[in-house]
Amino acid sequence: xxxxxxxxxxxxxxxxxxxxxxxxxxxxxxxxxxxxxxxxxxxxxxxxxxxxxxxxxxxxxxxxxxxxxxxxxxxxxxxxxxxxxxxxxxxxxxxxxxxxxxxxxxxxxxxxxxxxxxxxxxxxxxxxxxxxxxxxxxxxxxxxxxxxxxxxxxxxxxxxxxxxxxxxxxxxxxxxxxxxxxxxxxxxxxxxxxxxxxxxxxxxxxxxxxxxxxxxxxxxxxxxxxxxxxxxxxxxxxxxxxxxxxxxxxxxxxxxxxxxxxxxxxxxxxxxxxxxxxxxxxx
Amino acid sequence: xxxxxxxxxxxxxxxxxxxxxxxxxxxxxxxxxxxxxxxxxxxxxxxxxxxxxxxxxxxxxxxxxxxxxxxxxxxxxxxxxxxxxxxxxxxxxxxxxxxxxxxxxxxxxxxxxxxxxxxxxxxxxxxxxxxxxxxxxxxxxxxxxxxxxxxxxxxxxxxxxxxxxxxxxxxxxxxxxxxxxxxxxxxxxxxxxxxxxxxxxxxxxxxxxxxxxxxxxxxxxxxxxxxxxxxxxxxxxxxxxxxxxxxxxxxxxxxxxxxxxxxxxxxxxxxxxxxxxxxxxxxxxxx
Numbered sequence: 001x002x003x004x005x006x007x008x009x010x011x012x013x014x015x016x017x018x019x020x021x022x023x024x025x026x027x028x029x030x031x032x033x034x035x036x037x038x039x040x041x042x043x044x045x046x047x048x049x050x051x052x053x054x055x056x057x058x059x060x061x062x063x064x065x066x067x068x069x070x071x072x073x074x075x076x077x078x079x080x081x082x083x084x085x086x087x088x089x090x091x092x093x094x095x096x097x098x099x100x101x102x103x104x105x106x107x108x109x110x111x112x113x114x115x116x117x118x119x120x121x122x123x124x125x126x127x128x129x130x131x132x133x134x135x136x137x138x139x140x141x142x143x144x145x146x147x148x149x150x151x152x153x154x155x156x157x158x159x160x161x162x163x164x165x166x167x168x169x170x171x172x173x174x175x176x177x178x179x180x181x182x183x184x185x186x187x188x189x190x191x192x193x194x195x196x197x198x199x200x201x202x203x204x205x206x207x208x209x210x211x212x213x214x215x216x217x218x219x220x221x222x223x224x225x226x227x228x229x230x231x232x233x234x235x236x237x238x239x240x241x242x243x244x245x246x247x248x249x250x251x252x253x254x255x256x257x258x259x260x261x262x263x264x265x266x267x268x269x270x271x272x273x274x275x276x277x278x279x280x281x282x283x
Numbered sequence: 284x285x286x287x288x289x290x291x292x293x294x295x296x297x298x299x300x301x302x303x304x305x306x307x308x309x310x311x312x313x314x315x316x317x318x319x320x321x322x323x324x325x326x327x328x329x330x331x332x333x334x335x336x337x338x339x340x341x342x343x344x345x346x347x348x349x350x351x352x353x354x355x356x357x358x359x360x361x362x363x364x365x366x367x368x369x370x371x372x373x374x375x376x377x378x379x380x381x382x383x384x385x386x387x388x389x390x391x392x393x394x395x396x397x398x399x400x401x402x403x404x405x406x407x408x409x410x411x412x413x414x415x416x417x418x419x420x421x422x423x424x425x426x427x428x429x430x431x432x433x434x435x436x437x438x439x440x441x442x443x444x445x446x447x448x449x450x451x452x453x454x455x456x457x458x459x460x461x462x463x464x465x466x467x468x469x470x471x472x473x474x475x476x477x478x479x480x481x482x483x484x485x486x487x488x489x490x491x492x493x494x495x496x497x498x499x500x501x502x503x504x505x506x507x508x509x510x511x512x513x514x515x516x517x518x519x520x521x522x523x524x525x526x527x528x529x530x531x532x533x534x535x536x537x538x539x540x541x542x543x544x545x546x547x548x549x550x551x552x553x554x555x556x557x558x559x560x561x562x563x564x565x566x567x568x569x570x
Contacts, residue, residue, distance in 0.1 A: 107420070115440065119419040131372065134381045134415040134423065269382050269446035269560030274505050275409045277495035279361065280520025281506055281527035282482065282513045282544035 084110030086231040088163065093228060098188030099147065099164075100124050106163030106229030114159035114235045118150035126184050135266075144172050144205060145185040163229025170217015174206025182208075189226070351390055351399050359391055359401040359429040359436065361408075361492060361508060361525045367393050367400045368427055368434035371416065374487035375568065377451065381415040382490075382562030383423055383443035391436035395422035400436060401429070408493025408508060412562030413438075415445075416488075428492050428510040430523070432485055448560040452491070452528075454546055455570040456484060459538050461528075461548055463555060471555065476536040476547035482515045484526060484544050484567060491528075491556075491563045503529035505557050509565055513544035528556060528565075 080087050087107035094100050101123040108116035123130045125139050125147060132150075139147040146169060151162040166189060178186060186208045190199035199211030209216055209223070217223035359365050368391075384405070391401040405411055413425035416435065423443065427434040453462040454475070461475045478484035489511040496505055500520070506529045513524040524544070531537075531547040548556065 115421060117418060117420065132417050132419050133379060134418045135379050137379060266381065266445055266447040269412060269448045269562055271558050272494040272561045273409055274494045274496055274557065277408050278497055278499060279508060279525060280522030281508055281525045282516055282519045283542050
């Protein structure tokens with residue numbers, strides 16, 4: 001079939017986080033991200049390129065993550081891809097006490113025009129529960145750290161989804177004091193990346209960015225992005241290609257800069273037509 | 284692994300090519316899921332054509348559904364009551380604006396892959412449009428127009444057309460005001476009439492169910508019924524106690540609690556609200 005799908009359980013990627021501090025455009029490059037000299041890279045992707053007869057699956061136990069010094073507590077991670085379908089699962093996602101989700105599944109299916117999404121059985125951010133969103137949703141209400149759920153994008157030949165994306169945004173005044181929410185989110189982000197304690201104790205934007213080793217960046221641009229669950233599926237009716245049409249492994253030096261994802265755009269619902277009808281209402 | 288095993292990739296549709304890989308798939312999927320899908324498939328092949336032919340697990344390819352006597356299910360309309368419908372888990376919550384229109388009469392389930400509880404007609408007062416409050420895989424949870432109030436149900440995504448409404452309507456009972464929002468920005472606020480203490484306007488989130496004219500109800504040229512009902516009137520004026528937004532011939536009712544549950548709005552408000560897509564969320568609170 002020439003179909004191709006790819007799934008990545010955990011993607012830790014820096015988006016243009018230049019080693020040089022300064023106002024360099026953060027989308028000018030992308031490279032693997034490191035903290036304290038630790039290159040975070042997992043052999044946890046699954047790529048299927050020969051249709052339904054080429055099921056691929058990878059599995060990462062939580063113990064493997066802890067060995068790498070990543071402060072992400074999970075039950076287990078799986079990545080599966082087969083033909084035009086792919087999914088990742090995380091049994092129990094705990095980002096310290098900040099973000100907790102259970103049975104997180106990010107999936108896509110290239111059949112029937114393509115569909116993709118995120119589901120989970122329980123989610124809470126800073127102790128506040130949230131439900132499975134109907135579509136893309138942002139949490140956190142911060143100009144510094146953005147938590148996004150269910151980011152679905154599609155192009156001519158594929159549909160992709162990112163389950164949970166935590167983005168550190170640029171352009172914030174370094175001297176600004178972190179809000180309580182940002183402080184907690186910052187702790188979580190630092191913990192996820194195995195950052196030193198000073199990052200977890202940061203009280204200003206500048207001290208947090210410095211501890212994480214990233215630049216201030218331009219306003220609104222992502223200077224650091226962590227993705228849990230990224231999948232991409234070729235559409236079944238798309239022209240067959242010799243090479244996999246999609247990948248979702250932004251952990252190499254050749255990665256394109258990660259632009260803010262655009263949720264699937266829906267058409268506006270129609271204006272209602274007034275119809276003759278008989279219904280007694282409550283006056 | 285806990286519940287993760289149940290999220291194994293679903294089987295692809297039974298095409299000739301894919302049947303050859305069945306042995307591989309058995310190893311791929313958990314035994315429980317495969318067994319369930321095989322049962323669904325087996326039954327579905329016998330009864331093909333049933334509504335809601337969506338398999339579990341988030342895919343969008345279709346399998347025939349289990350045998351469901353659709354005709355035996357109650358319709359979910361403003362006139363009916365549906366037993367076993369899940370209650371809205373967040374009656375004070377908002378949505379992202381997604382609304383869906385059943386493209387055919389569709390079976391409503393009490394959970395993704397759950398028990399059939401009702402039948403949602405594609406048309407009731409004009410086209411049926413319902414707000415989506417959650418999604419799980421290829422299933423969408425929507426607010427229902429039937430009693431009891433705050434009922435919800437799950438529809439297979441394959442059976443609905445999706446769209447978005449940028450609008451939201453907020454009715455504040457204490458201040459007796461109605462706000463119209465577009466993309467989160469308030470476009471207008473009107474002083475409105477609400478239900479009297481003995482027949483209060485119910486709180487919670489509901490939606491614009493329709494737009495109709497009724498020559499028997501001359502107080503308003505257009506009536507906008509909501510997907511909610513009076514908590515005190517089982518019937519009213521020959522109807523099932525449906526709460527609606529409409530205007531009133533005299534302006535002295537605005538700012539008062541004198542209706543039997545309906546929200547009475549000025550004429551210019553009605554004209555504006557009648558242009559808002561069906562399915563648009565209406566939040567009613569005590570603010």
